[in-house]
Amino acid sequence: MTVEPDKRSDNRKAQLKKGVVDMALLALLQKRPRYGLELLEDLNGEGGLDVAEGTIYPLLHRLEAAGDVEARWQTETENRRPRKYYALTESGREQLAGMVRNWIETRDRIDNLIRKARDDE
């Protein structure tokens, strides 16, 4: 049984993206607390990550359980409806710093590997 090349490429892309969702989400919380829909729009818009609603809330709750984020119901002044805002904790900040270090190191090494392999040809 063979899988169509397009589908294989999509699968690979999905796998690659899956590993960075936590990091991207924590990164979005660096400057200020945000609510679920806001995070989702940035992860998918700017980040191009294809995260679904069904994934982001359980993920936020897991990060909350692990102590990386804390949640609070808050009402914005111009909006009478409260929303649940997630903020980065100190431990979340440390986690994020570690994730970013690993990400940059891996990215640089793989970039080098690809460049070197191409130049050697």
Added chain:
Amino acid sequence: MSEALPADVQTYIRKVRMALNALPETVRDDLIRELHSHLIDRLESGASASEAIAPFGSPEQYASSLYNAQQLSGALVSRRMSELIDALIRNLTSSISATIAGLLIFCIWVMTGVLCVVAIAKAAAPQHVGLWQSPTEFFIGVIDEPASATELLGFWIFPIAIIATIFAWLLTRMLALWGLQSAS
């Protein structure tokens, strides 16, 4: 507030709520309130009812993901053994660390179980049960001819079984916490 919502959305929320029945009411209310708030935002920004609901998956599916995440939170906060094991079992297939922790815990308890069963049997038939060494064999269990081998543990098997059980219990807690923390 919910009167303003389309019937499909109300039904969806109700089904998720029903599927979360096993959770404490305050936790369930909070989850539903967040879902509700998200759906209203989507509807207000022009999404249709089905466009707003579809990305959550079926109500049962979504409730199950929420439930698993909650079990994990509850277990990590309370650190109660029953909750830890329950959360670990639910996350066995979704994280490699949980799978490894689960397998190790299983092996530890198989070995501890064997030791305890042998200890109980030793109490019933002290002459025939123990850790045996003969020129050809080395095993733990029941022997027909006690004279053909040497028993190594004697009644030490009782304290050893008790210590092994305590040790297995502590190790299980450590492994479950590790598996769940890495999964979250």
